[in-house]
Amino acid sequence: MAGPKGLKNRGYSHSDVDERRRAVEEFTGARLESISKFCFSSEAASKNIENMIGATQIPLGFAGPVAISGDYAKGEFIVPLATTEGALVASVSRGMSAINESGGARTGVFWDHMTRAPVFRVRDIDHSREIMDWIDANFGVLSDGVKSTTSHGSLHSIEPYPVGRSLFLRFLFDTGDAMGMNMATIATEAACRLIEAETGAVLVSVSGNMCSDKKPAAINMIKGRGKTVAAEALIPADVVERKLGSSTAAIVETGYRKNLVGSAMAVTIGANAHAANMVAAMYIATGQDPAQVVGGSMTVTTFEDSGGDLYAAVRMPSVEVGTVGGGTRLPCQSEALAMMGCLGDGGARKLSEIVAATVLAGEISTIAAQAAGHLGKAHRELGR
Numbered sequence: 001m002a003g004p005k006g007l008k009n010r011g012y013s014h015s016d017v018d019e020r021r022r023a024v025e026e027f028t029g030a031r032l033e034s035i036s037k038f039c040f041s042s043e044a045a046s047k048n049i050e051n052m053i054g055a056t057q058i059p060l061g062f063a064g065p066v067a068i069s070g071d072y073a074k075g076e077f078i079v080p081l082a083t084t085e086g087a088l089v090a091s092v093s094r095g096m097s098a099i100n101e102s103g104g105a106r107t108g109v110f111w112d113h114m115t116r117a118p119v120f121r122v123r124d125i126d127h128s129r130e131i132m133d134w135i136d137a138n139f140g141v142l143s144d145g146v147k148s149t150t151s152h153g154s155l156h157s158i159e160p161y162p163v164g165r166s167l168f169l170r171f172l173f174d175t176g177d178a179m180g181m182n183m184a185t186i187a188t189e190a191a192c193r194l195i196e197a198e199t200g201a202v203l204v205s206v207s208g209n210m211c212s213d214k215k216p217a218a219i220n221m222i223k224g225r226g227k228t229v230a231a232e233a234l235i236p237a238d239v240v241e242r243k244l245g246s247s248t249a250a251i252v253e254t255g256y257r258k259n260l261v262g263s264a265m266a267v268t269i270g271a272n273a274h275a276a277n278m279v280a281a282m283y284i285a286t287g288q289d290p291a292q293v294v295g296g297s298m299t300v301t302t303f304e305d306s307g308g309d310l311y312a313a314v315r316m317p318s319v320e321v322g323t324v325g326g327g328t329r330l331p332c333q334s335e336a337l338a339m340m341g342c343l344g345d346g347g348a349r350k351l352s353e354i355v356a357a358t359v360l361a362g363e364i365s366t367i368a369a370q371a372a373g374h375l376g377k378a379h380r381e382l383g384r
Contacts, residue, residue, distance in 0.1 A: 017042045021053040040331045048327055058082045060285055060336070061089040066096040066357055067104030073353035080336040081281035081358075088277055088362075091369070095361030098243040102235040105360055107353035111228035113156050113172040114180035114320070116188040119208025120167045120201040128162035131199045135160070135169070138198070145194050146187040152176045153183045155191070161210060167201065168210045170219075177348040179226070179289065179322030181213065214291040216269040221298050226320035227349065231356035232313040235364070240310050244368035248310040251364075254371040255303035273370070275299035275314070278362040282355055285336045287327030292320040296355070301363045314360045321355065323347030 021032055038055035045052055061083070065076040079096075081089050099105050122128050135142065135158055146155040153175045161168040171191065173184045185206060192203045207213065212220055240248050263271035279296030283289070295318030304311040323342050327333050337343040342351040 014042055017052050017054065020051060024053055044330055048330065058084060058284060060332075062339070063089050063092040063358065063361070064096050065100075066354075066361060067100050068107055068353060068357045069104050070107035070350075070353040070357075071109055072350040073107060073357070077340050077354055077357075079282065079354060079358050080285040080339055081278070082285040082336075083277075083281040085277065085281075088281060091365040092278060092358060092362045094243065095363070095365035095368075096358075098235055098239055098364060099233045099357070099361055101239045101243060102233055105231050105233045105357040107229065107231045107356050109227050109229050109349050109352060111224040112174070112226070112349065113224070114175045114184045115170055115172055115211045115213075115225050116181075116184040116206065117161075117168050117170040117208050117210035117212070118188055118192050118206045119204050119210075120169070120192075120195070121204050122162075122165055122167045122201055124165065125162065127200070128160075128167045131167060131195065131201050132160045132162070134199050135195065138194075142191045142194060145190045146173075149187045149190045150183050152178060153180060153187060155187065166204075166208075168208050169195075170210055175322075177323045177345050178325045179292070179320055179348075181289070181320070182326075214289075214294055216294055216298055218269060220295065220318045221269050222317070225318045226292070226295060227316075227318075227352040229316045229319050229352045229356040230313065231316075231353070231360040232311070233360060233364070234306060235310040235312065237308045237310070240368070244365070244372075245374060246368040246372040248305050248308055250371040251310055251368055252303045252305050255301065255367050258367070258370065259301050259303075270298035270300060272297075272299040272301040272314070272359075273363050273366045275301065275316070275359045275363065278359045279319075279355065282358060283321070285333070286321075286342075286351070287330055287333030287337070288321050289326065292318075295320050296359070299359060299363075301360075301367075303367065310364075312360060312364050314356060314363060316352075316356050316359065319352040319355055321348055321351050323351055 025032055035054035042052055061081050062078050063081055064078045067076050143155045153173050156172040156174050159170040171188050175183050189206050195201055196203055237248055259271045276293050276297040280293045298317055300315045302313050323337055334343055340354055
């Protein structure tokens with residue numbers, strides 16, 4: 001079946017958007033009255049979408065404030081969350097309240113590189129070794145080639161993975177405050193052309209899936225992609241009982257049997273209650289790539305009894321966020337970033353720590369609710 005005819009594939013004036021939407025209405029028979037209403041100029045989305053016909057709105061709430069003592073995030077933060085899931089914002093807010101009464105969350109960024117891993121066709125093992133030796137000897141040349149493509153990023157290192165007549169090269173980039181995926185792709189292509197010209201390797205794909213982008217992957221779980229971030233809090237026993245309606249022992253046992261044993265039984269990559277929930281709501285609110293929620297799903301959440309108090313922590317190996325470029329340019333998303341003081345240069349690592357603290361709060365609240373048998377009640381009351 002043919003689609004709507006006679007329209008520009010990409011137009012940025014309101015008249016183009018209106019014309020395209022009318023054609024879709026005529027073709028489908030659906031009325032798109034709500035979709036037609038949006039508060040930003042179509043030009044604002046010129047680098048974010050093709051065939052624009054309007055906008056979809058998602059309810060936006062906030063959780064917090066949450067107190068964070070981080071390497072980059074320092075102070076109290078209101079966190080914007082865009083979601084259609086009732087009870088999520090309330091649950092995160094409850095976890096933040098418990099964290100605040102316990103002195104706040106401690107956060108840190110342990111690793112920060114965006115990756116892109118092209119795959120080359122090579123003649124044999126010896127050819128792979130020759131290429132790897134050439135890369136070692138000419139890293140400066142490749143680094144200069146990368147610099148010619150971007151003023152914001154730089155090449156950090158290249159990890160080789162030979163297998164048969166394929167050679168994978170995992171490029172690691174410093175990307176500043178951009179999430180950096182497009183930057184890494186363009187820079188990697190430039191470096192690959194140099195490798196092809198000098199070694200006889202043949203580039204098959206600039207992305208050979210060892211990056212690994214937008215897929216749960218053990219290599220990202222272990223080595224990291226984007227920002228590897230941790231958050232922790234020590235919650236006194238009386239706060240656990242009064243704020244969370246549970247006990248340290250019950251939460252530790254639930255975390256162990258659910259997050260750790262249950263995840264091992266299911267062979268999940270990551271071990272958490274619902275980290276992707278908080279990540280998705282924050283990413284949508286702040287203009288991140290929603291597909292990168294998969295990295296947030298690989299969170300490991302742990303609970304320990306510390307002399308009767310509850311020690312709670314999350315490790316997030318793949319927080320892929322930026323505060324410049326991409327969807328962060330859109331006006332609503334820019335405002336959401338501004339709420340946290342994360343808009344623009346100098347904000348990406350700060351944002352990643354706020355993400356980790358928010359995930360920690362959501363994990364604490366949800367596991368506590370499950371330990372106390374309150375999860376269904378909360379969803380009946382707030383999530384209907």
